[in-house]
Amino acid sequence: MTAAPHTTDPHAADPHAIDPRTADPAAADPLLVRLGLLRDRVTELVGRRSATDPTAGDPLRGLYLSEEAVRHLLSTGRDDDRSAPPASDPPSGDEDDRPGLLAARLGLGTLDLAILLIALAPDIDRDFEPLYGYLNDDVGRRRATVGLAVELCGLPPHDVSARARFHPSAPLSVLGLMAVEEAERPFLSRSLRVPDRVVAHLLGDDTPDVRIAPYTRLLPADPARSALPVTGPPVARLAERLSAGRLTAYLREDRDGDALAYAVAALDAAGLEALHFAPGTGTGSDSESGPAGSGAGSTAPDPLPALLREARLRGCALVVAPLPQHPEPLVRALASADDVSVLLAGARPYDPQWCDSDPLVLDAPRQRAGDLDVWSAALGVPEAPETLGFDLARVVAPYRLGGERIRRTARAALDLAAFEGTPLSAGHLRLAARQQSASGLEQHARRIRPEVGWQDLVLPEQPLAQLHELALRARHRDRVLGDWRLSAGGGRGRGALALFAGDSGTGKTLSAEVVAAELGLDLYVVQLSSVVDKYIGETEKNLERIFAEADRTDAVLLFDEADAVFGKRSEVTSSNDRYANLESAYLLQRLESFDGIVLLTTNLRANIDEAFTRRLDLIVDFPFPDADQRLALWRHSLSHVPCADDVEPARCAKEFELSGGSIRSAVVTAAYAAAGRGSPVTTADLLAGARREYRKAGRLVLDDSGGW
Template sequence: MTEDGYPDSLTHLRQELARIQLLLRACAEDESGAESDYRREARNMAILIGKRVAASTVELRLPALVDAFGLDTHQRDALLLCLLSEVDADSRRLVGDLSDGPVTVGLALRTVAADLAGMAETWLVFAAEGPLLAHGLVVVEPTGELRLADRIMRHLLGSDLVDSRLTGIVRQAAPARCPAAALMPDHDRAAALCSLAVEREPAMLLLHGRPGAGRRTLAAATCVEAGATLLFVDARAALTGQWPDTVRLCYREARLRDAIVCWTGVEQVTSREHDHWAVLAHAAAAYPRLTLLIGDTEWDPLEHPCRFLRIELGIPGFPDRRRWWRAMLPPPSAFAAPAPDPDDLAATLAATFRFTPGQISASIETATGLARLRSPGPARLHTTDLREGCRRQFGRGLVAFARRMPSSAGMTLDDLVLPVRSRRQLTDLATRIAARGRVVDELGFGVRLGLGTGVLAMFTGVPGTGKTTAARLLAEGLGVDLYRVDLAAIVSKYVGETEKNLEQVFEDAERTNAMLFFDEADALFAKRGEVRESRDRWANMEMAFLLQRVEEFSGAVILATNLRQNVEPALLRRLHAVVDFPLPDAESRHRIWSGMFPASVTPPDPAELAELAKRFPISGGDIRNVVLDAAFRVLGADRDATAIGLRELVVSVGREYRKLGLAITPADFGEKFYDWVTQDLLAVAGKETETTAQD
């Protein structure tokens, strides 16, 4: 006759406890060596239970626990005895009669041993290295009291809540929404990863890459495909407690769920004392399943008692980024009219921002929040929201060591007054930067050429010739942000700190596709000199790092300098473009003068501006300062004034010459202009004398 299987796990557990109760009653009799009826009935019940377990089609927690921890029959029965005394009042009273208190080791041995030889054998049940104690299934008190761990009791009774000591440390992963192959273009490697998750052999796999690269998503997707449960363990939180105990509890929880363990923030373990890693490595080696490690950087542990493998998750290439953007973008109905074309928008964002899938998701979430803050009604996204959402993903390197340059108030590159040759150089540079995504990523030149796929340009010229303005307009025309690197913040007197700061800037700029602008670049990229003291050696090492990092950088870097001759020659050889910004000639200066005045202000006559342009060979930046000085003096003093005359501009030119330390002579200014400037200087000197006398 075929036995029916158990309908559920609790029904099976009740029958097992009834069997243990028979063994406990057998202990209460004086058997004189003969097998009691209770023990005989318990043995027959065990045969019946075995047949029903074999016929069961539902998961039974007790047999699963026995298999997971490798318990033999004596260890299983000792565990059940502890459970019986907790859940059955009659059995608890009988235990009290037999042991004068709770379950003890001695009582457990008498209960699970059929004869003297069995009792001698069962002493191994409670060996320190045995599974009951090694995994913390039961606790033996110094008094000999034997107690079932609370988590094990709750598990057998149907609860999946983790041990209270693991709250905030362990959580079960939600099912992934994408296949592992979507995060790993190499499908063979994705299949190999899935195979590792299916195996019942110890192994450790490090998934390393930048935050947002999809390491957790890949772990979850792999476990879904392997049909395995995944437990995330926060290493930082785990280290706040007793590390060995916490590791043991984590793997105990994993065995209860037949789960793969994934340690996040694994650098927290490896950066500490060696024994922290040793504890984790040996626990993973004793666990017959894959252990995943998630970290930011690649590393190779000195000690790994089982297989140790590594997979890097880098920034996706342009096609994959475009696919991720297209999959995650809200539908056109979520955008303000006219809604952008989803394919074009995805391609633009993918080319502009070298983001990981996690960063793409966070950018869209941030953009949606910005749209909701802007309008109390139904939120309607703008493409500017998405760009701002992307900017807010920037790391602290750009925030701490660089400043985003503001917009240029509607100006374009066409508004710059430059010689034909310089304008062509600037146009070619803009084309090169704009086409980088297609040439390097889409057409595959990045794979072919390796390093040096970014764009490195130098703007040379005296101050005020438009180098900074050109960099701003270039970035705006390409739809990217320009960050001006703060050399004062980035350079440190401590050895190695400058390189560390620069690395943060380059890393953040690389993944956000921000354009970097180094003003006064000759201060940082100066020629290397002969080593005469230790400081010279460290300075040369800093330059070597800079040259290497600039060459590896995949974005755009603009260097501006007034002293090209002082720049390290090795850097000059790495430049892709050099744009010269010479002092403007008279015709160019006339155009600059004419373009300085807003429509609301009446400037001098064109002939008068032409005279200024011809007489004063100053830069565009100097002309800007002159016009602003005149505007504040004339228009700021009289709210009704709307015109700036020639005399006011000439006086401001004189003030600019004084500021620059240039001589003011009749030959340079002409008799009339010289008189105007002299009168202004005398008036200022008179006011200074009057103020001094009053003091």
């Protein structure tokens, strides 16, 4: 390092630099104005030091202590270097004055702001590095130190209040705006460092910290959207509390997404933006490397300080959803931040052990299925949904999606329509909604994407009418059971439950698929092999996983051959009977609290416990088809099959009493025979297929020679 510059011009090191003091005030950056004032102070201090320092011209100054330098230090003090603190308050009222706005928002004093500017100056202007190196008497110490900052602020190094500004509990450290490093050094020679994220923010860059960016997204304030996802007085009250000042609240939800939609609605109504932090999406919060350092083997960096700092820099709230499996460290850390509003969301009841200072605990209101105002606004037709060309209310009625998911569904549907080059249709909307309802049910059930409709059913008038009624109940359950208060109470859900009873092959599973297609939902067929367990209590656990996952999504849940798990309770004559009855009792309670759509099928209705049938909304009996219905079934199965001109399905319908499933199997057998010959299906092929189904069922049938 060379001698200190003997000049009072702080810009002498760079002749091309723009002096913020002489630039157009309207165009000058407030941060640069502040740094210009600081540069004046630094230059003045350097000038005074060099005027009396006999080693100022020594090119090796700062690398060693000469005898002359020691005598100078012993004969003089630094009291003459102290003067009034540097000016740190540029003209107020400037929206671009990020340092001033940050200080006002976080309650920083003039001294705190001056220290912050002194610490970050080398990160913005390299000219400060040699000047700081000279003032630190060490060419390698090119950052501000505690002693230099105190000196530049015109305070004595033994001033208790000045030294307190660098304590770990001081505002700059607690808020994450500045770090005092090198704790092994004497207090006055410890380095000051401002995090890069703080420097970037003060320069106008709002790119979030890389440590939290993968798990955080900005929820911008949109007051025009506030009434859409959730309506009613609870939103207005929560918005009023958020507007009044700092708030920590725990929002408990019945269904995934309800609390987040409630929080977003309240924030929109309050005109506040927020950061949505999802600690379960990769931060390791459920394992040993939790975000709050809850695990003994934690190796991942704790993202909470960066998260809180980001909220402070932006002046926004925090929304944490979903909570990790062990939320105690996270809740305690966020609740201790007394300058940031935090909204926590989860399905579990609040546990007082999570935090010493209890948050405000609220129940998030249920999301209404098929809120037409939300959907029409998301699709860009808030005033005229009828212009879409289909009945929007009918299409969206089964979906219980929150405001954000509705908007994502609308965007996906519009993208699908644009990709296909066609106007938006009900099919696009249903496909996009099913994608938003994807869940973990496939671990326990087989998913069926419905590809059938009412035209594929051949049923008598009564069961067909009951199936239409089931679809009607599924669409309007929120209005009837919720708005019209016809729920039975006692924690009962708003599910739609139905039993399909009839012989094998009479169309029970097909009818379930048709109902799912009518509602625009996927059908999940529960695999009994993944449910029933020989160990006591495991069957109930498996069923709870299925019901809990089904509660989170929009789907139709089908228990095929339901009498295996919904059978009658019996008198207790052994321990096996006792535990079997416990399983049935659990199912009875779980069905009552279920909010989804459950269909049960059975070939033996008498085996279903009467307590289950009482809780069912509908029991649909599927009769064995008569001759006319069998003929309709034969014709429907042959509708897409090439047939000979003289084919006679009426003969098969009259001679063979087969169910719909058996008729389809007979047609498949005939079709393979015809495909092997390379010719259309004939009556003989149909008769051969029908005889095959009779033999499979163990029934007598005449062969071609007239014998049985």
